[in-house]
Amino acid sequence: MSETQLIHATLIEYAKKGVLLRGKSNCGKSDLALRLIMNKNARLVADDIVILSNENNQIIGKAPDNLRGLLEVRGIGIVKLPYVEQITINLIVDLVENVSFIERMPKDAQENIFGVEIKKIDLYAKENSAPDKVLLKLDGSIVQEK
Numbered sequence: 001m002s003e004t005q006l007i008h009a010t011l012i013e014y015a016k017k018g019v020l021l022r023g024k025s026n027c028g029k030s031d032l033a034l035r036l037i038m039n040k041n042a043r044l045v046a047d048d049i050v051i052l053s054n055e056n057n058q059i060i061g062k063a064p065d066n067l068r069g070l071l072e073v074r075g076i077g078i079v080k081l082p083y084v085e086q087i088t089i090n091l092i093v094d095l096v097e098n099v100s101f102i103e104r105m106p107k108d109a110q111e112n113i114f115g116v117e118i119k120k121i122d123l124y125a126k127e128n129s130a131p132d133k134v135l136l137k138l139d140g141s142i143v144q145e146k
Contacts, residue, residue: 018087023095026127054114
């Protein structure tokens with residue numbers, strides 16, 4: 001049996017890659033997910049609670065049965081959206097409360113979940129460019145200076 005963990009986060013799929021959005025309550029996880037879904041052709045996997053598991057040395061995320069396809073949209077309520085059952089997580093995005101908390105030229109970062117290293121970035125969700133930054137990092141086309 002594989003290890004599992006429930007976390008407070010939002011998970012989207014873009015181009016068959018999973019992006020885990022984490023952060024404190026009201027930091028913009030669901031809003032950033034909505035912008036990625038509506039403007040970048042991402043799809044919802046899970047909102048509010050994500051179930052993580054290690055399957056064949058890949059970290060898989062999915063929604064609990066009762067939350068599948070549901071996204072909380074502040075000012076509107078809970079909306080039902082098309083969703084993906086589960087996805088391998090390729091990027092962790094930790095959302096910060098203030099843009100000044102983000103390094104201008106950060107070093108590559110990773111996080112170990114169940115023994116698997118996953119690339120990780122910090123972002124401020126309320127920037128207009130936040131969805132684009134997520135996809136740039138997910139694509140891996142960012143040049144890192146040595």
